Amino acid sequence: MAEENMPAENAAPGRLERLVESGKAIIPPLTLLSALLFYFGYVSARAQYQYFGVDVDTIGLGTQDYVMRSPQPLLTPLLVFAAAGAGAVAAHAAVRRRIHAPASVRTVVRLRRLGRAGQVAGLAGLAGGLLLLLGYVFLRDWPLYGLVTPLLIGAGATLARSGAALRRLLRPPPGPATPLRRTATALLYLVVAVSAFWMTATVAQWSGRGLAMYEASRLDERPSVILDTKESLFLRSPGIQETKLPASEGQTFHYRYRHLRLLIHGKDRMFLVADKWSASNSTIIVPLDDSVRVQFQFQNQQP
Structure with a gap:
């Protein structure tokens, strides 16, 4: 049952790879990386010197200065994303081994429950993040708003997608993916990417302010x-x-x-x-x- 479903599931990585290749043709990777480093370095420097009442734009720092300032605010998010990615890959490999190996009815039921629980938890987290997003006017002064909101949205979307994918693996082959499903998957990836960007920008801002407070004490x-x-x-x-x-x-x-x-x-x-x-x-x-x-x-x- 699981082996017959493999071609339909393996089609998604191929589409994703084609999408990435198309993006590379439009935006060179080095240009994109430089732009990201510049942005996060700028966010960190702006928060740092705002603590001393200075608008960073009046200092006259150049692009290289902001790029050189980006590693410190990016260190923690990169470590977290790398650890989360490694855990996701390990969990995915473990689930596939359980599916491909001769499994009892009890094992299949457990996997289905796991997929359903992940999907429900993901949708709940996504709904909570969207509610926080809609309540921005009332909650924008909450210090953790810029971290909790994108975390709920990104983690919720990822869990919902993973739970749905696991449940499809345990069903009979559903046939080729429909345009609606492909569009929903692409939008889900976009939501996760935007949430990760938002969280990283928040951490960069906190890093800059923390550095300013450290300098002020010394x-x-x-x-x-x-x-x-x-x-x-x-x-x-x-x-x-x-x-x-x-x-x-x-x-x-x-x-x-x-x-x-x-x-x-x-x-x-x-x-x-x-x-x-x-x-x-x-x-x-x-x-x-x-x-x-x-x-x-x-x-x-x-x-």
């Missing part, structure tokens, strides 16, 4: 900066020391600021913060031109 490890300006900046951040320089002939800089740390260096400007984080701090944007004088102060052990 600002004393950032480069120390002494800033001289021609006019007073009227800084209000606690801890920043302003000193008026003594007047002298030819002196164009009249004010000196200490207890500053370099947050990040942009294309033509620096972003400075106080050396101790406070909720009332502000980030200072300093242009790299003759309007300021910058010194980097070091405190190391003697050689």
Whole structure:
């Protein structure tokens, strides 16, 4: 019974492979990979510097900078997806071995119950995720919304598809797949892909904010900066020391600021913060031109 159904089930991977090949012809894999790395690196960097009140677009980071920042936020999702994929492959192989081996009626009944349970659980999870999606206006401030919603939708769709496929394997050959079934399968794959993308973007955002909080707790490890300006900046951040320089002939800089740390260096400007984080701090944007004088102060052990 199971062996007669093999050709119909093996047709699906062939269609999927043709779909992937068509996608490769339209979007080269390297271009797609670069775009994904850029996007997740951008999401992480945006959340990181938003913590310090800075719009990442004002820094002037390039495409390479965002791509280089993407491995850290992508590490956890990649490990989770790899582990889930390996578990799914192992479970699929185990189920196929049970189907192809001489099986008793009790084993077939158990497999059918397993498929039915997976399908019901998947549809329940998918329904729960869609309800959360419809309630976005009321639940958008929930911290876990961006992770729980796509997780329910993606996991629910996967379980529903797996349960339905297992139940079809245990039936007599149903004949060739209908266009409606092929369309439903393609839409299901699309839902899973979008859910995985959404979850990864949420993790990237959390990673960026976590990195910002880590840096804020260790600002004393950032480069120390002494800033001289021609006019007073009227800084209000606690801890920043302003000193008026003594007047002298030819002196164009009249004010000196200490207890500053370099947050990040942009294309033509620096972003400075106080050396101790406070909720009332502000980030200072300093242009790299003759309007300021910058010194980097070091405190190391003697050689």
